[in-house]
Amino acid sequence: MTTEIGLFGSIDAETLASAEEQKAPELVYGSAEEFLHEQLLPTYVRDVDGRAAKWCIEWYFHPEAVSRIEALWRAWEHLRLDGATGISVWYKDHADHHMSVLLDPRGPFYKCDMQKHRDPEHLEPKRAPSGWFPDVRQQLA
Template identity: 80%
Template sequence: MDTNIGRFSAAPDIGDTEAAAERPAEELKPPELVYGSAEEFLHEQLLPTYVRDVDGRAAKWCLEWYFHPEALSRVEALWRAWEHLRLDGATGISVWWKDHADHHMNVLLDPRGPFYKCDMQKHRDPEHLEPKRAPEGWFPDARMLPN
């Protein structure tokens, strides 16, 4: 078993803020990512640590989860938050579990969540809402409004 699963890194020691501000830009580059993609994060970190009984009744998952736009966005958000919070050696892991993993995984696994039409053997495309557009002028383009 991989003993690194579920572990967060200690924050890198970059010294005090004033000393860091004096360093050349190349030394202040952001930390390297642990995982190169949301999919790698899902398979190597999230699913090995977030273990649930997915029976199709109390919890659902789709084996082709990447065809579900909401799931794709939520897994991407989980990965990005993990990459950021792993650097906080004090409370990062707790914050990630409480504010990110528990929240998004509860939504993803909910039987009425994004995988509601799928079962463990077959993916079924989700039905998208098709709302009407509001009348012209109800929602002005904020990019065109004066500051």
């Protein structure tokens, strides 16, 4: 049996069924926050004393932390599917790296402590002179 696929020819039913089976697997966690509370923090335990490691109870006010936790969650969801070394790779290449940055006393939570969030100071660089960094999207069009 053959199923037509537009202008590009046809595909047999077995190949079509195989492609449907290869759809993205269901996520374990529905959000980076759920991943943080249910997986990351319960398994990645450190002594957060404010000197050697810092954390902010309102971590979600720190854009860098949100981005890194989102990256950790997405990498975990992908690598958990590798039954051989996926989780080891996740720890080595993702968790250890990002958590070291997040927990660093000079990291994104440098002004905070476990009891109080304090807004970080953001860098306010000057804009480069006009034309120094042309928009490459316009060159590609």
